[in-house]
Amino acid sequence: MERVMMKGNEALAEGAIRAGCRFFFGYPITPQNEIPEYMARRMPEVNGVFLQAESEVSAINMIYGAGGAGGRALTSSSSPGISLKQEGISYLAGAQVPCVIVNVARGGPGLGGLGPSQSDYFQATKGGGHGDYHLIVYAPGTAQEMVDLIGLAFDKAEEYRNPVMILSDAIMGQMMEPVVLPEMREVTADQPWATTGKKGRAKPNVINSLGIVGEDLERINIELQEKYKKIVDNEIRYEADGIDDADLIVVAYGTTSRVARSALNMLRAEGKKVGLLRPITLWPFPKPILSELAAEGKRFLVVEMSVGQLVEDVILAVNDRAKVDFFGKLNGSVPTVREVYNEINALLQKGGA
Amino acid sequence: MQKVFGYPRALTSKRTHYCPGCTHGIVHRLVAEAIDDLGIQEQTIGIAPVGCAVLAYEYFDVDFQEAAHGRAPAVATGIKRVHPDAVVFSYQGDGDLASIGTAEIVHAAARGENITVIFINNTVYGMTGGQMAPTTLPGQKTTTSPYGRDTTKVGFPIRVSEMLATLDGPSYIERVSVHDPKHIIKAGRAIRKAFEMQIAGKGFSLVEVLSTCPTNWGLTPIKALERLKEQMIPYYPLGVFRSPEEVAEE
């Protein structure tokens, strides 16, 4: 176990390598360039493949080929590039090809800005491309979690044969923090469904999302929904900090959860009963715990760098049983600790009204 | 007695959905025969396009991936990078390869990606009902060029083989036709050679096969073959545009 200082993006890249990822396909875009640049240096050292594709469209289709052939494959991009990948992501979900996709999100819409943003939440958690499908979406809150979650992401992608997304942002990607790197893992996972050449098999393996014959498509969708149910039942992850005695709970992930934690620490030092609920999986969403807390009479404040996307899931989970307030920052700016502190204080003073 | 002709092992016994007289079936057979001849059925991985050949994975008895429209060369790249010893081929129509998938084919060729591409040029979008393709001939009527392709408004057909042959990446590019038995035999040889190039690790190979679409051309299968010979070949001359010899000389 080594302890080193690393940028979030590089920690994620090294974490992927140590989790056995040997195939990276990507296209340059700020603020995620540290990932492909790290991979370009590192992959040759571990006999892996780094390939700069001609576009994000090609990169995600290379992932489809590599993942479908049984390789641990990773691509990373930032918001405009992730939009371009959506066609491929829908095919990956439909054909049930495991892979990991990283979005180091920046502000939009359109070309947007280079600063951090959480305005790709809907795109990440509600599908993004066409059809009824879901990605497993992890939202790391520290550089250490970049390392831990990328490893988990590959395991879960293969366990469920489902694409997994890591939703990061410009701050999470650029920030330097100490991380403990795990040992290098040998991945010898046997993927009996992968296209490897049919040697030793009577029937060819086919990677495919087409369902035009008879009731094929309905069958495919039923199978997908059964899988998603299993994921919802087993894969929810969140961090709860000081929620037991809290009257008000802040819900935030990634960068804003860090800002919120600082504000909450100040408030708790003053004796205020406040807590933090940080979703680690954005999909499946930690709905049961929120629902429980709502039933206990807690109230919520959602802090986001968007005009309000995560807040919709919180409102759905709470389902009118509790009050949900929202504090958002538009693309391009990050809420300060003082702003969040003031917001919570104001809400506490207003009381439950 | 030695068996000299039979059903290719690399084809399944499934009945194809191709229209009567369509040359997709002939090209499937040629690809399967090449796979049999080279003894590579167990290490071959195909990529099906979006187009009439979308169900190719039902007809070839080899591992397959079905790609999004035009993306087959990128999918092939991903597969080949994971299994460098596999024989990887994409099978693509002209809408798939020369319109929506131009970036993918050009860059796979430029990289010299060690894959084989079987490119079916039938001058129309077959599957969607006969719309204009990037390969539709000047003056040719299709459902979206009902007055004939007007080159002053929609430009000229793309000669894919010539265009890709300007790149340094490809090792072998040939245009063939399947309008009569003599040319079918030649086409089979080209396809086999393309696979041999890949097996020898020489890089990107592509065989453009001039084909017919009797259904959307509104012609009988025989008339369609005549049209191929008389109208397509003058615009799309047959021949080798990039050869192993040329590569060897470099």
Ligand SMILES: Cc1ncc(C[n+]2csc(CCOP(=O)(O)OP(=O)(O)O)c2C)c(N)n1
């Ligand atoms: C993204 C996308 N756009 C359009 C289509 C519709 N579509 C299906 S097949 C096809 C054209 C196929 O023509 P071609 O590649 O020439 O093959 P052919 O059918 O003639 O063999 C199109 C446009 C699609 N499936 N996906």
Ligand code: SF4
């Ligand atoms: S529509 Fe044309 S290309 Fe498609 S199967 Fe029929 S004849 Fe062949």
